Amino acid sequence: MGIQGMELCAVAVVILLFIAVLKQFGILEPISVEDGGDAEVELSSVRHQPEGLEQLLAQTKFTKKELQSLYRGFKNECPSGLVDEETFKLIYSQFFPQGDASTYAHFLFDAFDADRNGALCFQDFVVGLSILLRGTVHQKLKWAFNLYDINKDGYITKEEMLEIMKSIYDMMGRCTHPTLRDSAPAEHVELFFQKMDRNGDGVVTFEEFLETCQKDKDIMSSMQIFENVI
Numbered sequence: 001m002g003i004q005g006m007e008l009c010a011v012a013v014v015i016l017l018f019i020a021v022l023k024q025f026g027i028l029e030p031i032s033v034e035d036g037g038d039a040e041v042e043l044s045s046v047r048h049q050p051e052g053l054e055q056l057l058a059q060t061k062f063t064k065k066e067l068q069s070l071y072r073g074f075k076n077e078c079p080s081g082l083v084d085e086e087t088f089k090l091i092y093s094q095f096f097p098q099g100d101a102s103t104y105a106h107f108l109f110d111a112f113d114a115d116r117n118g119a120l121c122f123q124d125f126v127v128g129l130s131i132l133l134r135g136t137v138h139q140k141l142k143w144a145f146n147l148y149d150i151n152k153d154g155y156i157t158k159e160e161m162l163e164i165m166k167s168i169y170d171m172m173g174r175c176t177h178p179t180l181r182d183s184a185p186a187e188h189v190e191l192f193f194q195k196m197d198r199n200g201d202g203v204v205t206f207e208e209f210l211e212t213c214q215k216d217k218d219i220m221s222s223m224q225i226f227e228n229v230i
Contacts (some may be wrong), residue, residue: 056123060130067126074122082119085109096171104167111147136225141213145206155203156196161189 056067075081085106092105111126112120131139146152151162165185181187196212197202213219 003213015030028134056126059127061125061134062130070126070129071122074125078122080120083125084119088120092171097169101171103163104171107147107150107164107167110150111143137214137220138210142206142225145209155205156209157203157221158189158193161192165189 051137053064053067057064058063060067062070080134086139087103088109089102094106095101109120110116111122114124114127128143130142135143145156148156148161148164150163165188169185193204195201196208198212
C-alpha cells in the first residue's frame with residue numbers, strides 16, 4: 001500500500017472506528033419524532049454536566065433534535081457522564097481481536113480529550129463527531145493533524161509519525177495478507193515526509209499538511225464520505 005493509501009486508511013480508521021464506538025455505546029440511535037423537551041431538561045441533570053444545549057448548537061453542526069437524541073444514547077450507556085481511557089480501549093479491542101488496538105486507541109482518546117482531564121464527556125464526543133462528520137475540510141484536517149502531533153507542539157516529527165504508524169500496524173497488521181514486513185511502518189513514514197515536508201526541515205507543520213492534503217483529490221474525496229452517517 002502506498003503513502004496515499006495509508007493516508008486514506010488512517011482517515012477512514014479514525015472516522016469508522018469512532019462511529020463504531022458511538023454505536024457500541026448506543027449513541028447513534030435513530031432520531032425519534034418524539035425526541036423533544038425531555039432531553040433538553042436532561043442535558044442539565046447529568047452528574048458531569050455538558051455544555052448547555054444552546055452552546056452545543058453553536059459549537060457543532062447538529063440540530064437540536066440530533067443533539068437530544070445523541071445525548072439520550074450517551075446518557076443511557078454512560079450514566080456518570082464520563083468515559084475513561086480504559087473503557088475506550090476496551091471498546092476498540094472488540095473490533096480488532098487479532099491485533100492490539102490499545103496504543104492507537106490511546107492516541108485517538110487524547111485527540112478527543114480536548115481539556116486533557118483523562119476522561120471524555122458528552123461535549124467531547126459530540127464536538128469531535130461534528131468535526132469528523134460535518135466539519136469543513138480545514139477543520140477535519142486540523143483534527144487529523146492534532147492526532148498525529150502527539151505532544152501538541154504544532155509539528156509532526158518522524159518519531160511521532162512512526163508511533164502512529166506502528167499503532168495502526170499493531171491494530172491491523174496481523175489481519176493483512178501477505179504479512180507486512182517489520183520495516184513497513186518506517187518506510188511509510190519516509191514516504192509521508194517526502195510528500196508532506198515541503199521545505200525539508202525534518203518536521204511537518206499544519207500549513208504543509210494542509211497544503212499537501214488539499215492538492216490530493218483522493219484525500220479530499222475521503223473527507224466527504226461520512227457526512228450523511230447521521
